[in-house]
Amino acid sequence: MTAQSLGLNTFQSTMLLFAGGALLLLILVISSFKLSSETEAQAAEIAKQRLVRVAARNTSFGLLNAETGQRGFLLTGEEIYLEPYYLGSKEAKKRLDDLTAQASDPSDLERMAIIAPVVGKKLAEMEQTIALAKSGKRDEALKILASDAGLQYMGALQDNLEAISARADRAVEQGLQNLSASANRLTLTTTIGSLLVASFASLAFYIVANNTGKLQSARQSLQTLTDELEERVKDRTEALTEANEEIQRFAYIVSHDLRAPLVNIMGFTSELETASNKLAGYFSRTALDVDEQTAASIAVEDIPESVGFIRKSSVKMDGLIGAILKLSREGRRELKRERVQLDDVVETSLASLQHQIEAAGVAVDVEPSLPSVVSDRLALGQVVGNILDNAVKYLAPGRPGVISITSEESGGRVKLRIADNGRGIAEKDLTRIFDLFRRAGKPDRPGEGIGLAHVRSLVRVLGGDVTVASKLGEGTTFTVDLPKKMSGQNPSNKEQTA
């Protein structure tokens, strides 16, 4: 469609079409009105020309009748001829008045100027002759008649009246032709206009129908697309959930299976220790020469030292496996949705740290009336507890600790901020502190690098996120961003198969 090649959209082109149709209709109405008023004017003009013609003819007839009556009377003296004379002259006067009133054509007016006085003279001549004849002076009257003046008057009058009549005839004929042409024009205009309006209407109807069809099919394909998209999102979510479950199961199985050999390492280490102790006792009692003394020192010093390292490493490994197991279990634990007052959570966590807080002389400032959330109480307690534990643990040397807890609510989410003025975290360490078994700064405090990994894992399970901002030597702020209402969907709780 050209409208589209002009860069118009369907709505614009349809509106344009309607506007065009309306304009066309207006033009049609105006021209019809104009043409019909023109026709009316032409009809009026024709009627007028007819009146002029009739008046001219009748004036002429009236004069002829009057003259005939006059001549008859003068010739015969019979009174009977006076009647046509009176009637004719009366008619002629009346029709002349009509003609004077109707005549508007310049040539008619010229002729009227000639006719009017001549008619007066002619009528006066006839009146004079009849008056003379009545008073018995018939000869005198006949003499006037014989002068031919009356005849000349009459000839001039007939010529001019005939000319007016002929012109009026021509005008009527012309008028009729014009009228017919106008009527034809009107018919033609109406027909063409109607056809145009009809075609505009059909075009508009076609476009609207076509667009409606397109719109419907577009809507349908959109619906299909939406459905497909939803299906895809569902599939992906399922795949992700499955992958996550698999990782959880994997962690669980690995940590369990790693434990079995560890039991052996630790078990036989102990057995070895017991055996070597017995040997050491024996050798130290019975060692006689240098060789035996060397063996004794191995039994007394080297073996216990080696065994000690094996045992220490095993214990550490057990701790690490335990941490992995704990994390994987947190991911599998069934969450309990309930309304939790953050005040309560913070208070409980602080209470369990009371001893350390007092020992280190830390000041804790909690914002009054923290908001409440719908979440898992236990998980929240562990999150807050771990962060507070770190805050109390990693104080800046030589500066009394200050911990402040604030909150912020916006758009269905709650941000809990736990800020300290402790030793801080170097920028390069900010991302790794949440990783399992990773620690930041001088390892002068006991710890396994589990707490924050645990915190992040828990917060994510709760549908939130945890971020950290810190400046080395100045302090650290942890922000726990939680949904005000945890979604009802729990993470996987499928029975494990390990």
Added chain:
Amino acid sequence: MNTENANPVTIVMIEDDEGHARLIERNIRRAGVTNDIVPLASGHAALEYLLGEDESGSVHSKRALLILLDLNLPDMSGVDILQKIKTNAHIKRSPVVVLTTTDDEREIQRCYDQGANVYITKPVNYESFANAIRQLGLFVAVMQVPAAE
């Protein structure tokens, strides 16, 4: 052990880890238990021994068995073995002690639901482990075990 019993209790130890088996055996012996211990290292070997060639379990008729069962076996789940023991007409009364590294609550529940008599988690710490096994040995020494039918 109960000396009045004509058929002394045989301890059937289903444990795939040789080291664990050895440590368990040593600590049971240290508790003064002298009963026969039959070590079985896989689920298939265990079922073969428990059910016999005809798979009916009648091979243990009139014998008293105490079964130590590890859940993490390479060829099948210990829970399946437990189910087979507890649904077998001959050996269903034999006490089953589940002895495994798993301390998952659901797993423990499942074992008791299937008819396990005792569930013990193997402590990784050897002192605790040895202690637990020795206590189990003492327990075995005083417990009454019914003979299989």
